[in-house]
Amino acid sequence: MSRIPLHCFVPPYLLRQVASSVGLGVAVDPYAADCCGRTLRIDESFRAARASSADWRVAEGEEALSGPAWTVHTAGNAATLPGTPVRTADDAEASGDVAVDEAWDGVAGSLAMFREIYGRDSYDGRGAHVSATVHYEQDYDNAFWDGSQLVFGDGDGRIFDRFTRPVDVLGHEFTHAVTEHTAGLVYEGQSGALNESVSDVFAACLKQRVLGQTADQGDWLIGAGLFLPSVHGQALRSMSAPGTAYDDPALGKDPQPADMSGYVDTTDDNGGVHINSGIPNRAFHLAATAIGGSSAEGAGRIWYAALGSVAPDVDFTGFADATVAAAGEHADAIRAAWETVGVLGGPGAGPGPAPVPVGADVVEVRRSGGFAGRTVTGTLDLAGDDPRVAEVRGLLDRVDLAAVAGGRMHPDAFVYDIRVGERSVRVVGSDLPDDLRRLAELVLADER
Missing domain, CATH: 1.10.390.10 (Neutral Protease Domain 2)
Structure with a gap:
C-alpha cells in the first residue's frame, strides 16, 4: 500500500498568509481569511483520510476503463468524491454549469495535447479514464490531483475566483499525474x-x-x-x-x-x-x-x-x-x-x-509544504502565562517525540517540524498523531 499524493494548486504558504493577515493587522477581508484557513484544514484532513486508501497507481497490464474517456462530476459543495456525474466525454453539448463546462474543456484539451503532440494516451499512457469533480466543499480555495482524480473548489469570492476558470490550473494538476507515471x-x-x-x-x-x-x-x-x-x-x-x-x-x-x-x-x-x-x-x-x-x-x-x-x-x-x-x-x-x-x-x-534556537521551556512548530511551500512558525513559552500553556503541557506529557514516525514525504503534503528544547521531530501532516496535531494547532493558532 502506498501513500496517496495530493497535489494542490494554491501554495499552502499563500493560504496561511491570508489566513493570518487579520491577526497581524493587515487589511484583508475576514471572510476570505477564514476561507483560506478552512481550506488548509480541509486539505490536511483529506490527506489523512486518503493515506489509508489502496494504491492509486494503475497496475501493469491493467486495462483502461470502458466507456467515456472522462467524466466531470459535481460535489454539490460537499466533500464526497467523486460526486454526481454531470457531463462525460460523449456529451458534446454544454451542461450550463460554467465550472462543469470549464473542467470538461480543460480535460479535453489536456488529453488532446498529450495525445497529439507527445503520443501519450491519457496520464498513464494506457488510456486511463479521467475523473474530475467541481464544486468541492464550500468556498474552497484550491484544486488538486489526489492520485485518482482532479478536484476543484469554487474559491471564496473575495480573493480567489473558481479554480476551473484558468485552464492552466487543470493542466498543472493533470501533469502531476503524468509525472508520477513517467x-x-x-x-x-x-x-x-x-x-x-x-x-x-x-x-x-x-x-x-x-x-x-x-x-x-x-x-x-x-x-x-x-x-x-x-x-x-x-x-x-x-x-x-x-x-x-x-x-x-x-x-x-x-x-x-x-x-x-x-x-x-x-x-x-x-x-x-x-x-x-x-x-x-x-x-x-x-x-x-x-x-x-x-x-x-x-x-x-x-x-x-x-x-x-x-x-x-x-x-x-x-x-x-x-x-x-x-x-x-x-x-x-x-x-x-x-x-x-x-x-x-x-x-x-x-x-x-540558521535555525532559531529554542530553549528548554519553549515549544516551536514550523509548518511548510503544500503547493508552494511558504513556512509559518509559531512558538509558545511554557514558562509564561499564555492560556494555551496548560493544555500544551498536558499533550507533551502524553507524547514521546522519539517514538513518533516521520512518515513518507509526498507531493504537496504539509510537513511539521516540532521542537521542544533539544528534542525534535519531523512529521508529514497525514501521519501526525492526534495529540501532536492538537499541539500544532495550539502553537500555530496566532499564525492562521
Missing part, C-alpha cells in the same frame, strides 16, 4: 522542485495551445484570472519573471527566485520545492522563446523526452543535461537557457538560514 520525481529538494516546474511547463503549453499562441505571444503566467480584482497581482507565478507575480498586503510578495543566486536552501517545504521551481520554470521560458513557434511542439517536446529519461532523484543539473541531450539542433539554445539561470556553469546555492 519519471516519478522524488518530491524533495531539486527533484521536487522539478516535479512542480514540469507541471507549470505543460500547464503553460496547454494554455498557449488553447489560445493559439506562440511562445513569444504567451503571457507565461500560471493561474492568471484566479485572483479577483481586489488583489494586487497578476497570477500565482510568472515563468518569465519569477518573483513578480504578486505583491499584495494580504498575500505578501511572490517569493520565487529567478536564478540559482536566489536558490533557497532550506529544510522547509521538502527542500523548497514550490519556491525553487521558479528557476527551471524560467529556463523553460527562455528555451521556448529561443526556439520559437509553439511551446508545446518546440521546447515542450524536449522537456517531455527528458522527463522519460531521468532518474526519480535527478537534480537541476541532471535534468538540464537530459534536456540538452534531447534537444538535437536546439542543444545550444537549451544549454544557454540553463546557463542564464545558473544551473549549467552558474553559481551554486548559498547556505540556508
Whole structure:
C-alpha cells in the first residue's frame, strides 16, 4: 500500500498568509481569511483520510476503463468524491454549469495535447479514464490531483475566483499525474522542485495551445484570472519573471527566485520545492522563446523526452543535461537557457538560514509544504502565562517525540517540524498523531 499524493494548486504558504493577515493587522477581508484557513484544514484532513486508501497507481497490464474517456462530476459543495456525474466525454453539448463546462474543456484539451503532440494516451499512457469533480466543499480555495482524480473548489469570492476558470490550473494538476507515471520525481529538494516546474511547463503549453499562441505571444503566467480584482497581482507565478507575480498586503510578495543566486536552501517545504521551481520554470521560458513557434511542439517536446529519461532523484543539473541531450539542433539554445539561470556553469546555492534556537521551556512548530511551500512558525513559552500553556503541557506529557514516525514525504503534503528544547521531530501532516496535531494547532493558532 502506498501513500496517496495530493497535489494542490494554491501554495499552502499563500493560504496561511491570508489566513493570518487579520491577526497581524493587515487589511484583508475576514471572510476570505477564514476561507483560506478552512481550506488548509480541509486539505490536511483529506490527506489523512486518503493515506489509508489502496494504491492509486494503475497496475501493469491493467486495462483502461470502458466507456467515456472522462467524466466531470459535481460535489454539490460537499466533500464526497467523486460526486454526481454531470457531463462525460460523449456529451458534446454544454451542461450550463460554467465550472462543469470549464473542467470538461480543460480535460479535453489536456488529453488532446498529450495525445497529439507527445503520443501519450491519457496520464498513464494506457488510456486511463479521467475523473474530475467541481464544486468541492464550500468556498474552497484550491484544486488538486489526489492520485485518482482532479478536484476543484469554487474559491471564496473575495480573493480567489473558481479554480476551473484558468485552464492552466487543470493542466498543472493533470501533469502531476503524468509525472508520477513517467519519471516519478522524488518530491524533495531539486527533484521536487522539478516535479512542480514540469507541471507549470505543460500547464503553460496547454494554455498557449488553447489560445493559439506562440511562445513569444504567451503571457507565461500560471493561474492568471484566479485572483479577483481586489488583489494586487497578476497570477500565482510568472515563468518569465519569477518573483513578480504578486505583491499584495494580504498575500505578501511572490517569493520565487529567478536564478540559482536566489536558490533557497532550506529544510522547509521538502527542500523548497514550490519556491525553487521558479528557476527551471524560467529556463523553460527562455528555451521556448529561443526556439520559437509553439511551446508545446518546440521546447515542450524536449522537456517531455527528458522527463522519460531521468532518474526519480535527478537534480537541476541532471535534468538540464537530459534536456540538452534531447534537444538535437536546439542543444545550444537549451544549454544557454540553463546557463542564464545558473544551473549549467552558474553559481551554486548559498547556505540556508540558521535555525532559531529554542530553549528548554519553549515549544516551536514550523509548518511548510503544500503547493508552494511558504513556512509559518509559531512558538509558545511554557514558562509564561499564555492560556494555551496548560493544555500544551498536558499533550507533551502524553507524547514521546522519539517514538513518533516521520512518515513518507509526498507531493504537496504539509510537513511539521516540532521542537521542544533539544528534542525534535519531523512529521508529514497525514501521519501526525492526534495529540501532536492538537499541539500544532495550539502553537500555530496566532499564525492562521
